[in-house]
Amino acid sequence: MKLQKIYDGFAETYDQNRGLFDMTEVFESFYGCLDVKTGNLLDLGCGAGEPFARLFVDRGWTVTGVDFSQRMLELASKYVPEMKTIHADMRQVEFEPNQFDAIIATYSLFHIPSNEHATLFEKLYSWLRPNGKALFTYATKEYTGSVEFDGYINFMGQDLYYSHTSPEKLYSILQSIGFQIESTNYRNIGDETFLWVTVSPKG
């Protein structure tokens, strides 16, 4: 089944499990390093908009969420009605340069083939304002069991596509685009370990 349809099917479960994991520390550590306290946020693979889009909206931010699952966006319109949503594949959307003070892609980028990550990161680089920052979750061997991975892992009874290269290659790609790496943290949340990366355009 296509990932998009799988996430449509997951929407109910997501709805039932909302608020299960406390992301306050993740949010506060990213929010705390932003240069502006209100601004424009882009959330790629926003899902139901919780917790991150909601937390930014609550702090006065203007939030644009992109997701290719219609059902997840329906939930988002319930929980974060203030968010502008775009029903699209994040690889297809286009924005004017220097539009966003912050960009997040939490638990979503690992569904994009790793050989397409550089193109997507180049777009993020152009969409961010010079003092902006981006936060994303990256899969590593701690989740998939391989240093580089391109395949399927069963999640909640469905085979989901995941893809990643090694952290070292990821950092090299980011730096060659012009990002500086602000922080990298392996976080275990809900018994799943992912790498959380914060980057900003080099000054």
Ligand SMILES: C[S@@+](CC[C@H](N)C(=O)[O-])C[C@H]1O[C@@H](n2cnc3c(N)ncnc32)[C@H](O)[C@@H]1O
């Ligand atoms: C695990 S959920 C994460 C949702 C939310 N970001 C969070 O942190 O809870 C992954 C989301 O990414 C979306 N997604 C995955 N690949 C996508 C793509 N290529 N374009 C747009 N959305 C995508 C899915 O539809 C799903 O809503």
